[in-house]
Amino acid sequence: xxxxxxYDVNQKxxxxxxxxxxxxxxxxxxxxxxxxxxxANFVKLKTEISKKINKNEDSVIFYTFRTTRYSKREIIxxxxxGDENIL
Amino acid sequence: xxxxxxYDVNQKxxxxxxxxxxxxxxxxxxxxxxxxxxxANFVKLKTEISKKINKNEDSVIFYTFRTTRYSKREIIxxxxxGDENIL
Numbered sequence: 001x002x003x004x005x006x007y008d009v010n011q012k013x014x015x016x017x018x019x020x021x022x023x024x025x026x027x028x029x030x031x032x033x034x035x036x037x038x039x040a041n042f043v044k045l046k047t048e049i050s051k052k053i054n055k056n057e058d059s060v061i062f063y064t065f066r067t068t069r070y071s072k073r074e075i076i077x078x079x080x081x082g083d084e085n086i087l
Numbered sequence: 088x089x090x091x092x093x094y095d096v097n098q099k100x101x102x103x104x105x106x107x108x109x110x111x112x113x114x115x116x117x118x119x120x121x122x123x124x125x126x127a128n129f130v131k132l133k134t135e136i137s138k139k140i141n142k143n144e145d146s147v148i149f150y151t152f153r154t155t156r157y158s159k160r161e162i163i164x165x166x167x168x169g170d171e172n173i174l
Contacts, residue, residue: 004150006093008117008167029146030095031118050163059116059164063091063150070153076137077146080095 002065003042004034009058016052017060021045028081089152090129091121096145103139104147108132115168 005025009017018027024045025033037045042064049060065071092112096104105114111132112120124132129151136147152158 006116006119029093029148032093053164055164059162059167061116062161064159066157072151074149075146077140077142080146
């Protein structure tokens with residue numbers, strides 16, 4: 001499946017969350033990562049992120065897509081992430 | 088169509104970008120908005136955002152979906168946005 005991850009975590013935990021997310025996904029923009037991921041790795045990713053955040057303070061959103069056939073990504077302004085992106 | 092907007096703009100311009108985006112979409116999390124939008128309003132939104140940002144410094148990503156049938160949103164941690172969300 002395809003995943004878009006957007007995090008909003010306390011500055012103290014950003015590096016840890018980013019490091020975990022980058023094991024599975026590509027960095028696209030400040031606080032946004034995306035990529036193809038297997039069901040098994042998606043479960044791992046969520047488990048690892050859960051351990052890294054403070055659930056009373058932080059928020060991480062996962063948008064998952066069974067297909068990217070009906071989707072499109074457009075950027076206005078500078079493109080920050082790499083070209084490894086799939087969408 | 089359904090849109091997810093993620094912005095990464097200089098602090099000086101956040102309020103203006105957020106105000107524009109909220110005319111069309113719901114706030115979900117720090118720097119993320121989403122919602123159903125018509126094609127005509129999507130063009131308007133992009134035009135207005137273009138005028139508010141500095142294209143050499145800021146970055147705004149629009150993910151658009153012709154259908155949300157194949158998608159899902161999961162949140163770990165606190166839910167910051169309202170319940171108006173569609174996905």
